[in-house]
Amino acid sequence: MTARRDEIAIIGAGLAGCLAACFLARRGYPVALYERRPDPRTGTAERGRSINLALSERGLDALRRIGLAEQVMADALPMRGRMIHPVQGEPQFQSYSAGGGRAINSISRGALNNALLDAAAALPGVRIVFDHRLVGLDPSDGALSFETPQGTVDAKASVVLGADGAGSVVRGQLLASGLLRESVDxxxxxxxxxxxxxxxxxxxxxxxxxxxxxxxxxxxxxxxxxxxxxxxxxxxxxxxxxxxxxxxxxxxxxxxxxxxxxxxxxxxxxxxxxxxxxxxxxLGTVRCTPWQVSGTVGLLGDAAHAIVPFYGQGANCAFEDVVELDRCLDECADDWAAALPLFQRRRQENAEAIAQMALTNFVEMRDKVASPVFQLRRRVEHALERALPDRYVSQYELVSFSTTPYSEVRRRVRRQHRVLGAVAGGAALLLVGAITAGLSRGRRT
Ligand SMILES: Cc1cc2nc3c(=O)[nH]c(=O)nc-3n(C[C@H](O)[C@H](O)[C@H](O)COP(=O)(O)OP(=O)(O)OC[C@H]3O[C@@H](n4cnc5c(N)ncnc54)[C@H](O)[C@@H]3O)c2cc1C
Ligand SMILES: NC(=O)C1=CN([C@@H]2O[C@H](COP(=O)(O)OP(=O)(O)OC[C@H]3O[C@@H](n4cnc5c(N)ncnc54)[C@H](OP(=O)(O)O)[C@@H]3O)[C@@H](O)[C@H]2O)C=CC1
Ligand SMILES: Nc1ccccc1C(=O)C[C@H](N)C(=O)O
CATH class of the missing domain: 3.30.70 (Alpha-Beta Plaits)
Structure with missing residues (x-):
């Protein structure tokens, strides 16, 4: 099958690329999904990637929209909390949610990718082209060049979406053309x-x-x-x-x-x-800007904003990107020149927020979870969540069990901490006041 000029080319049939193919095909677009690897469903073993992933609400929300959540969850293993293993002594369980009932889900990356590939392949208008490694892109006209086992193959597309992961070649081509700036930490x-x-x-x-x-x-x-x-x-x-x-x-x-x-x-x-x-x-954090050029080349998922894995949110965030891109196309009546910049405006601050929260979670996981002060703080947080269900929601709950935008999570958590700080400060002042009054009364009598 040859490429149609009006096709949307998605580079990378990973998690974000396959999901994007499903959403775009449902909008009626012809989609070509190009993947550098052979078809993983034919038995090629995965190498160099994490074997399993923690899937949580944001990822599930995206999968529900294409009717795939139930199938994926059939093989998921719910993880209700952290089991902390000290060097000596018994492991200790710390629940993720106040009620103890909520869980993030361990799923196989390979099985998830295969389910998404099947879903994309079943939709009319999607063709998946394996063994095609993107090596060249002309952003001015969407000309694409691939390395394949049969030699170099050229193609064209009206819109090119780079869903080709942290080491994105699409991003690299925009960088080389002077159309993008990036930092990789x-x-x-x-x-x-x-x-x-x-x-x-x-x-x-x-x-x-x-x-x-x-x-x-x-x-x-x-x-x-x-x-x-x-x-x-x-x-x-x-x-x-x-x-x-x-x-x-x-x-x-x-x-x-x-x-x-x-x-x-x-x-x-x-x-x-x-x-x-x-x-x-x-492991690293990729930041770049812009995420799109002329409304014809765009980046999503790790290609636009790879993060460290410590919150278990990279794939969840990539899935959320696809939902937002679909929403932007809706709002812009499928005018890509308007939709891609809108997508960047809406997602960039969210990607930055989760990038920072993921870095902080590394320190929490490798160090703080073992401290009694941290454990007490989590218990207080859960008690507050139970006592003030609409007013206090922990950061973990908002990130993992809601679709509240990541940037809004940070703002809300900062507000909560300020109020708690003020309340704790007020309580401390009252306590100091009471003690001082008691002491001076003690002195008078
Ligand atoms: C150790 C580790 C643990 C993680 N755990 C979690 C977790 O628990 N939960 C979570 O949500 N996230 C987790 N992540 C993050 C998650 O893996 C990524 O965020 C997610 O895979 C991003 O999806 P993507 O589709 O953007 O990129 P990828 O999954 O990297 O897919 C990119 C695809 O593009 C293809 N490709 C690349 N270059 C080319 C090219 N030149 N031409 C054609 N095709 C190309 C690749 O072969 C691949 O199929 C973890 C990451 C790591 C490293
Ligand atoms: N590269 C970057 O700029 C950044 C990377 N990272 C993180 O580093 C990790 C690795 O990055 P990067 O090196 O680009 O990652 P890749 O996953 O693209 O490559 C890692 C190695 O694994 C091989 N490999 C990857 N997928 C498969 C597969 N499905 N089957 C067989 N072999 C495979 C690659 O082979 P081959 O060489 O043949 O492709 C390569 O040797 C990413 O997961 C990301 O989280 C973070 C920030 C920046
Ligand atoms: N999937 C991961 C992969 C690597 C490192 C952490 C995770 C997590 O999911 C951490 C979990 N969210 C936690 O905070 O306990």
Missing amino acids: FLDYGYKELTIPALGGDFALEEDALHIWPRGTSMMIALPNPDRSFTCTLFWPNEGPGSFAALDNPLAIERHFAEHYPDVIPLAPTLVDDYQHNPVGV
Whole structure:
């Protein structure tokens, strides 16, 4: 099949690209979805990506709109809170919601991507072209150039959407043409995945929690999989003491885990092998502007705003982008030259807000969760949520269990903290006043 000039070309059949294809096809557009990889549904193993994802309300809201939420949730494993593993002693559960009933959902990235590919392929007007790696883009006329196993292939499109992930070539082409500015802030941390297999056919750890081993400057987490295994992810410094670079032989690896993660050793028989063979992934925040050029080339998902994974929101945010783009097309009567700038205006501050919250959540997860002061604060927060259900809602609840825009979440949480600060300050003043009065009365009598 050859490209039609009036087609919308989406680069990248990942999570955002496939969902965007579904929404645009439902609007009646012919869509070409170009993917550098072979079709993952034919059995090619995923490599270099996280195995599972935490899907929460924003992602689910998007999937509901295309009738896919139920199917995706059928294999999801709800995680109701964090299970904190200290070096010594019993793990401790911290609920995500005040009532304890709300959960984020561990789902397989591959299964989600395949479900989205199936959904896109089933819609009239969508053609999915695998083994096509974008290598060239002329933003002035939508001319595209792909590297394929058969050699270079050229194509054209009326609108080009870059949904090609954190290392976006579409973004790179706009940058090279001087049409965009970007900053990429890499963390000094990387990530590596390990496996805790099923134990006697069952989950080796509590299945309905996101497990965290907070170790101050680094951490490990584990999310459950439908085959009753857990995928663990180490978030460690790249260099220095306790870093990936420092642990380079089986003895050092075993010693390090025995000292810092002793409860994991009996549960992870392939630990050393996983550690030695699985790659260290990079982590960072991508910021760029503009997100569109002339209403004909646009960016969405990680291509526009990759964030660090610590809130479990990157894919959720990418899905929310697609819902907003669809809304902008509605409001602009499908005038792309108006819709793409509107999309950027609406989403950019939200992407920035979640980028910052994600960085802060790393410190919370790797360090604060272990502190009694933090635990008390969470209990107070949950008590406030129960006592003032319409007035006080925690940041975690708003981010994970609502579709309140991320920037509004930050404003609201800051307001709440100011009021709480004032109330706490007032209470402290009253207390000091009462004590002082009591003391001076004491002196008089
Ligand atoms: C360790 C880790 C854990 C994470 N956990 C979570 C989580 O729990 N919850 C959550 O919401 N998010 C999570 N994320 C973030 C999430 O993975 C991303 O935000 C999400 O995948 C972004 O989707 P996307 O479609 O924009 O990009 P991607 O998923 O990266 O898809 C991009 C697609 O474009 C294709 N492509 C790339 N270049 C080209 C090219 N030149 N030509 C053609 N095709 C191309 C790629 O092959 C890919 O299919 C995590 C990320 C990491 C690193
Ligand atoms: N690159 C960037 O600018 C930034 C990246 N990041 C983060 O870093 C992570 C990695 O970035 P980047 O290197 O661009 O990521 P990629 O995921 O594109 O590539 C990582 C490695 O994995 C391989 N790979 C990726 N997907 C597959 C697949 N489905 N099947 C087989 N092999 C695969 C790639 O192979 P190949 O080389 O053949 O493509 C590459 O060797 C991202 O997940 C992102 O969160 C964060 C900020 C900025
Ligand atoms: N999916 C992830 C991947 C990597 C790091 C964290 C997550 C989380 O989901 C963290 C969760 N939201 C938490 O705050 O406990």
